[in-house]
Amino acid sequence: MKPLLELRRVFFRYGKRSPYILSGVNLKIIRGKVYCIVGENGSGKTTLLHIMAGLLEPEKGEVLLDGKPLKEQLPRARRLIGILFQNPETMLFNPTVYDEIAYAPRQLFDEGETRKRVLESARLLGIEDLLERPTTSLSYGEKKVVALASIISYDPEIILLDEPLSNLHPERKRRVLNMIRSLAAKGKAVVITSPDLELLDNICDVTLTLSEGRLKEGG
Amino acid sequence: MLGVARRLAVEAARVIEAITTFGSLGKRPLPLLLPLSLTLTGLVSLTQNLYSWAAALVFSLVMLPYARPRLRELAYLTLYLAVFAAVIELPVLITGQSRVAGLSQLYRPAPPSSWNIDGFLFFVARITLAPLPIVTLVYATGWPRVASTLYRIKHLRRVAGMLTLSLLLIPRSLRNLFSIVAAREARTFEEGYMREWKLLATAVGDFIADSTGYSKRLEMAIKARTFTEYPFEVRE
Numbered sequence: 001m002k003p004l005l006e007l008r009r010v011f012f013r014y015g016k017r018s019p020y021i022l023s024g025v026n027l028k029i030i031r032g033k034v035y036c037i038v039g040e041n042g043s044g045k046t047t048l049l050h051i052m053a054g055l056l057e058p059e060k061g062e063v064l065l066d067g068k069p070l071k072e073q074l075p076r077a078r079r080l081i082g083i084l085f086q087n088p089e090t091m092l093f094n095p096t097v098y099d100e101i102a103y104a105p106r107q108l109f110d111e112g113e114t115r116k117r118v119l120e121s122a123r124l125l126g127i128e129d130l131l132e133r134p135t136t137s138l139s140y141g142e143k144k145v146v147a148l149a150s151i152i153s154y155d156p157e158i159i160l161l162d163e164p165l166s167n168l169h170p171e172r173k174r175r176v177l178n179m180i181r182s183l184a185a186k187g188k189a190v191v192i193t194s195p196d197l198e199l200l201d202n203i204c205d206v207t208l209t210l211s212e213g214r215l216k217e218g219g
Numbered sequence: 220m221l222g223v224a225r226r227l228a229v230e231a232a233r234v235i236e237a238i239t240t241f242g243s244l245g246k247r248p249l250p251l252l253l254p255l256s257l258t259l260t261g262l263v264s265l266t267q268n269l270y271s272w273a274a275a276l277v278f279s280l281v282m283l284p285y286a287r288p289r290l291r292e293l294a295y296l297t298l299y300l301a302v303f304a305a306v307i308e309l310p311v312l313i314t315g316q317s318r319v320a321g322l323s324q325l326y327r328p329a330p331p332s333s334w335n336i337d338g339f340l341f342f343v344a345r346i347t348l349a350p351l352p353i354v355t356l357v358y359a360t361g362w363p364r365v366a367s368t369l370y371r372i373k374h375l376r377r378v379a380g381m382l383t384l385s386l387l388l389i390p391r392s393l394r395n396l397f398s399i400v401a402a403r404e405a406r407t408f409e410e411g412y413m414r415e416w417k418l419l420a421t422a423v424g425d426f427i428a429d430s431t432g433y434s435k436r437l438e439m440a441i442k443a444r445t446f447t448e449y450p451f452e453v454r455e
Contacts (some may be wrong), residue, residue, distance in 0.1 A: 005241075055442060057445060070236045075447060076446055077447050078442070078444070078445065079446045083443050090433065090436040090437050090440050093383065093441060094383060095362060095363035095364075095367055095370075095379075096363045099363075099366070103444055104445075107445070107447065108413070108446070132241075134240050134241060134362075135363075135364040136240065136242055146228055151444075188331070216384060
């Protein structure tokens with residue numbers, strides 16, 4: 001099957017004199033699969049997701065979306081890729097939860113469709129009661145779920161989740177895991193990072209370990 | 220010195236954070252009240268008509284009950300405005316040479332007197348009163364509701380987005396600066412003004428580094444969900 005997103009021998013480092021965080025990473029992302037990337041703190045998981053989202057550019061190597069260089073397709077291609085940041089605090093920049101979830105759909109659809117999508121995303125994650133709240137008043141866990149809703153509301157094809165389950169209480173964790181399963185069932189490609197494979201509750205189709213800048217199969 | 224600076228920064232952060240939560244006035248009357256408050260602010264800024272001054276005052280007083288949980292912050296904000304206006308106008312009070320009463324009066328000299336008290340009071344009252352209608356309205360309803368209303372108007376969405384970002388970032392930055400200072404303070408055993416000066420001066424570097432990191436992450440977050448060249452751009 002043709003990969004939706006492909007990384008070919010990707011090298012990355014922060015600054016010319018720093019050591020490589022990623023050295024020759026190869027990865028193919030296929031529709032309908034859940035990829036779990038595990039690795040210690042500082043191993044480069046977040047950097048890898050940022051490169052896959054087109055937010056960082058690799059020093060060497062290629063990132064291809066649908067067979068074409070991702071860089072050449074930006075910023076429009078971003079609607080195909082959704083990324084949840086590890087720290088949701090930096091992801092929320094709109095006045096209310098409703099506006100936060102509506103931020104991306106408003107660029108693509110009219111207000112009626114936007115509203116429908118916001119309500120549907122909120123229902124899926126059980127945050128309907130938060131919609132009118134200011135984003136500044138939310139707890140850490142609530143911010144994380146709102147950030148997730150703000151991604152699924154525009155229905156991207158590739159969903160990159162940076163430690164989505166950390167600091168969530170069990171009920172929210174269960175909802176997020178169910179959502180990931182249903183996204184994969186709908187043919188979306190989901191990439192999840194986690195410091196620990198056990199947290200991911202058997203949802204992974206492909207497990208990869210990032211260590212010393214290289215990606216290896218298996219947990 | 221450090222104590223005063225910290226107090227000022229914490230109060231400023233509190234004043235801004237109070238705006239970013241909801242007030243007791245709902246969203247429904249905003250399409251009417253928002254233009255009205257802006258008109259009153261404009262009138263007080265640009266004219267010397269006492270009726271418009273009175274209208275601005277009445278409007279603000281009507282809004283006050285809705286802003287009740289944040290009256291303290293509103294009072295601080297008004298006080299800051301009055302103090303800053305007084306500081307700016309101080310030379311006029313002493314020299315008595317000119318009266319800067321507003322844009323329309325900018326170049327018209329007032330009758331010379333040894334102490335231009337009326338000119339001084341006029342200026343301070345104008346600076347303090349002019350923003351009150353819009354400020355009390357924002358406190359009464361909360362910035363998120365105002366911004367949400369503005370978001371529905373295509374051409375104002377960008378401005379509302381930028382203002383929202385500022386309101387989120389300013390209190391965060393102020394609090395962050397003093398948490399950096401506090402971390403240094405806990406491990407500094409000198410005494411006196413020199414120590415405070417050193418603490419503040421050396422914390423600035425960390426503050427800039429931290430703020431740069433935060434703004435980069437925020438920029439990435441905005442980019443990640445923006446499908447056009449500019450954030451807050453609206454689909455035509």
